[in-house]
């Protein structure tokens with residue numbers, strides 16, 4: 001079988017550089033290009049993967065020239081929106097890891113993908129432990145429905161609250177509705193400090209007791225198996241899959 005042709009958008013970023021290593025070392029896929037903003041300084045950090053590939057600033061040109069099967073978006077909410085639309089236009093499947101996209105856009109992207117008979121994935125968190133944290137939170141919520149979320153991220157994170165915290169609150173709300181319970185407000189507290197990568201606590205309050213579920217991504221390698229799974233699985237679906245958990249559980 002031909003390897004899956006992959007483009008990474010945001011390739012010079014913290015996640016993009018890690019994804020270069022993951023994709024180039026993975027079987028069954030090949031990194032054909034990157035997308036990022038123009039830079040004037042040297043490319044040492046991306047080149048450290050010891051592979052060579054072109055980096056485009058124009059996503060449409062990249063998709064037309066490189067004809068990828070899948071592109072992985074690790075830019076930001078604004079970049080991901082325009083990149084994803086350019087991708088669908090060019091017949092390329094988006095795997096969006098960038099966070100901060102709103103529900104209306106995701107709904108519209110799903111319709112575009114359905115029309116084009118293409119698959120896509122929006123995954124606000126690719127780490128298996130984070131997906132389990134969300135799943136466990138939904139399981140616990142009907143029994144202890146007084147809940148607050150604290151998320152801790154590195155100081156350069158652009159969006160707040162994190163995509164993971166928003167998704168956790170959505171999953172908890174879904175579980176409460178399904179079990180016939182009222183959905184109380186679920187406050188989200190965002191901490192942005194040097195020293196953190198990506199961490200979250202979901203605290204359930206009860207009578208004289210607390211239950212806390214905590215997940216820590218100490219390194220961005222934690223997200224890489226999920227990215228690779230998303231690239232593989234998005235080849236065999238039609239429409240937008242909202243959350244990597246749909247490929248796992």
Ligand SMILES: NC(=O)C1=CN([C@@H]2O[C@H](COP(=O)(O)OP(=O)(O)OC[C@H]3O[C@@H](n4cnc5c(N)ncnc54)[C@H](OP(=O)(O)O)[C@@H]3O)[C@@H](O)[C@H]2O)C=CC1
Pocket residue numbers: 009010011012013014015016035036037073074075076077078079080096097098099100123124125126127159223
């Ligand atoms: N789903 C998941 O599991 C995870 C998701 N994320 C998300 O991934 C995204 C990237 O995170 P991170 O790597 O830390 O961020 P970085 O800022 O380190 O990297 C983002 C890169 O994308 C570039 N970029 C931004 N906008 C555009 C655009 N419109 N066109 C082209 N390039 C663009 C940036 O350039 P410049 O610096 O010039 O802006 C930068 O090089 C965030 O949305 C974050 O929330 C992060 C970790 C895990």
Ligand SMILES: O=C(O)C1=N[C@H](C(=O)O)C[C@H](O)C1
Pocket residue numbers: 099124125126153154157158161162163164165197198199
């Ligand atoms: O910006 C980050 O770093 C992360 N972003 C995602 C989010 O917003 O939830 C995933 C993870 O928390 C790391």
